[in-house]
Amino acid sequence: MGWESHITAASADIDLIDILWRQDIDLGAGREVFDYSHRQKEQDVEKELRDGGEQDTWAGEGAEALARNLLVDGETGESFPAQFPADISSITEAVPSESEPPALQNNLLSPLLTGTESPFDLEQQWQDLMSIMEMQAMEVNTSASEILYNAPPGDPLSTNYSLAPNTPINQNVSLHQASLGGCSQDFLLFSPEVESLPVASSSTLLPLAPSNSTSLNSTFGSTNLTGLFFPPQLNGTANDTAGPELPDPLGGLLDEAMLDEISLMDLAIEEGFNPVQASQLEEEFDSDSGLSLDSSHSPSSLSSSEGSSSSSSSSSSSSSSASSSASSSFSEEGAVGYSSDSETLDLEEAEGAVGYQPEYSKFCRMSYQDPAQLSCLPYLEHVGHNHTYNMAPSALDSADLPPPSSLKKGSKEKQADFLDKQMSRDEHRARAMKIPFTNDKIINLPVEEFNELLSKYQLSEAQLSLIRDIRRRGKNKMAAQNCRKRKLDTILNLERDVEDLQRDKARLLREKVEFLRSLRQMKQKVQSLYQEVFGRLRDENGRPYSPSQYALQYAGDGSVLLIPRTMADQQARRQERKPKDRRK
DNA sequence: TTAACCTGTCATTGT
DNA sequence: GAACAATGACAGGTT
Numbered sequence: 303m304g305w306e307s308h309i310t311a312a313s314a315d316i317d318l319i320d321i322l323w324r325q326d327i328d329l330g331a332g333r334e335v336f337d338y339s340h341r342q343k344e345q346d347v348e349k350e351l352r353d354g355g356e357q358d359t360w361a362g363e364g365a366e367a368l369a370r371n372l373l374v375d376g377e378t379g380e381s382f383p384a385q386f387p388a389d390i391s392s393i394t395e396a397v398p399s400e401s402e403p404p405a406l407q408n409n410l411l412s413p414l415l416t417g418t419e420s421p422f423d424l425e426q427q428w429q430d431l432m433s434i435m436e437m438q439a440m441e442v443n444t445s446a447s448e449i450l451y452n453a454p455p456g457d458p459l460s461t462n463y464s465l466a467p468n469t470p471i472n473q474n475v476s477l478h479q480a481s482l483g484g485c486s487q488d489f490l491l492f493s494p495e496v497e498s499l500p501v502a503s504s505s506t507l508l509p510l511a512p513s514n515s516t517s518l519n520s521t522f523g524s525t526n527l528t529g530l531f532f533p534p535q536l537n538g539t540a541n542d543t544a545g546p547e548l549p550d551p552l553g554g555l556l557d558e559a560m561l562d563e564i565s566l567m568d569l570a571i572e573e574g575f576n577p578v579q580a581s582q583l584e585e586e587f588d589s590d591s592g593l594s595l596d597s598s599h600s601p602s603s604l605s606s607s608e609g610s611s612s613s614s615s616s617s618s619s620s621s622s623s624a625s626s627s628a629s630s631s632f633s634e635e636g637a638v639g640y641s642s643d644s645e646t647l648d649l650e651e652a653e654g655a656v657g658y659q660p661e662y663s664k665f666c667r668m669s670y671q672d673p674a675q676l677s678c679l680p681y682l683e684h685v686g687h688n689h690t691y692n693m694a695p696s697a698l699d700s701a702d703l704p705p706p707s708s709l710k711k712g713s714k715e716k717q718a719d720f721l722d723k724q725m726s727r728d729e730h731r732a733r734a735m736k737i738p739f740t741n742d743k744i745i746n747l748p749v750e751e752f753n754e755l756l757s758k759y760q761l762s763e764a765q766l767s768l769i770r771d772i773r774r775r776g777k778n779k780m781a782a783q784n785c786r787k788r789k790l791d792t793i794l795n796l797e798r799d800v801e802d803l804q805r806d807k808a809r810l811l812r813e814k815v816e817f818l819r820s821l822r823q824m825k826q827k828v829q830s831l832y833q834e835v836f837g838r839l840r841d842e843n844g845r846p847y848s849p850s851q852y853a854l855q856y857a858g859d860g861s862v863l864l865i866p867r868t869m870a871d872q873q874a875r876r877q878e879r880k881p882k883d884r885r886k
Numbered sequence: 887t888t889a890a891c892c893t894g895t896c897a898t899t900g901t
Numbered sequence: 902g903a904a905c906a907a908t909g910a911c912a913g914g915t916t
Binding site: 749774777778781782784785786788789 | 905907909
Binding site for chain 2: 786
């Protein structure tokens with residue numbers, strides 16, 4: 303809808319006119335300033351920020367509550383459930399020695415020792431139960447984990463399976479030495495060659511091939527014996543002797559409730575962000591860089607509005623007949639670098655000031671305009687679009703002025719006063735100095751054309767000086783407007799980026815929870831399998847092996863060895879030293 | 887009257 | 902070096 307049509311409509315409704323005038327974008331400020339959607343977006347952003355703050359508060363509370371169960375990763379700064387490591391500690395307490403190093407992972411077959419860092423190539427490992435156990439061997443240092451990740455007292459899993467650090471069982475009690483001989487050769491068993499050794503050749507080792515499980519059962523008796531010698535806790539219930547030895551490796555893992563809690567929190571954080579507003583923001587800001595501006599939506603069009611204002615002013619001022627050459631040349635230069643393209647100008651000009659009514663009054667301050675007055679002077683429409691530096695209509699060619707016949711003499715004076723008020727200081731100066739061309743030309747003409755224009759007139763030094771000042775100030779004015787809009791856009795874009803990052807963080811946190819949950823499930827499976835296998839093992843007398851004295855070790859060839867814990871501990875220490883030496 | 891905000895302007899710097 | 906854009910700082914006007 304054109305501006306004239308607005309005025310026409312305005313004549314029928316003074317209030318509407320007032321609104322329209324308030325919407326007039328022909329101020330120094332860019333149209334973006336008045337852009338309702340833009341301001342709406344701003345408000346949305348602010349609102350969301352406030353909401354975000356509330357969310358943050360809420361999240362903070364949640365985080366605070368969570369902090370009891372979360373530990374902060376010193377390296378990444380990420381917090382993670384403390385229960386998880388606590389579980390690990392309980393696991394390590396029960397199975398290997400307290401100093402069980404991660405390096406043991408490949409050699410010790412203690413599924414209960416699964417560490418948080420265990421690899422996720424579980425598919426392969428699940429192909430072979432023992433392979434899974436190998437993964438479990440990646441246990442964390444027990445003592446450290448005990449200190450750092452003490453499971454909450456109320457944790458059922460850890461309570462059931464955790465072993466007191468000083469439990470004699472953990473004191474390297476090596477019954478195997480009495481029955482299985484010295485340890486000197488045991489070290490050899492842990493060497494890579496061990497795997498190639500005939501299992502049967504070592505009396506200390508009981509080869510346990512997966513395929514032999516059935517034979518084992520047949521050899522060592524029924525599962526009933528398991529109940530006799532195997533601590534019930536190995537099967538899920540506590541036992542005074544063996545209980546601590548086979549703690550639930552998963553006891554420290556996030557329990558379901560906690561995981562769900564985290565998920566819900568994350569979800570709330572993420573979804574607390576109003577999707578509508580989010581999408582709105584996304585639509586509003588499609589500029590990729592913080593500084594880039596969407597000429598059609600973003601405030602960047604300030605310059606365009608500026609340009610539109612100037613062009614519209616010139617065109618409207620010359621609307622009567624001669625579409626001034628000035629307007630054409632001005633539109634060429636249009637707005638200053640910040641944005642402004644002719645299309646935008648045209649578009650905005652065509653849109654008039656209507657599009658963003660509600661908010662325009664807020665941001666469109668027509669310092670020198672009296673809407674009431676203007677509403678009475680529809681032919682002065684160009685005033686509304688007149689750029690601050692545009693020459694006042696009185697200074698324009700008579701052809702640019704509306705027919706005098708349409709004016710009353712009484713109103714003429716008012717109009718003159720009003721127009722005087724509409725003019726900027728430079729316009730007043732220009733008129734006082736009788737500058738023969740408009741400020742629009744002075745400001746917006748390219749240098750060459752500008753100089754050419756000056757050369758056409760005989761101008762005094764004072765006039766030339768004023769013209770240069772007008773040009774400088776005019777350009778700087780637009781530059782300042784662009785600069786301010788750019789700054790505003792930058793802020794808005796940064797706000798959007800913050801929101802995006804918050805969403806990403808929530809998503810990643812949710813994924814992390816999912817991974818931890820699946821890991822816990824896998825550990826539970828491994829634990830049950832380990833217990834099942836270990837519980838079925840029987841010595842020569844048909845008695846079950848004590849978990850505190852023996853452990854299953856997975857060999858690379860797929861076989862499983864039953865080894866004394868002391869061996870495992872020693873091997874663990876040796877492998878623990880290796881990485882340290884390498885670092886040195 | 888005052889504070890907050892908007893806008894124009896100047897000075898400066900970088901391109 | 903001129904022209905210009907960008908920007909911080911300031912002042913004046915408006916709400």
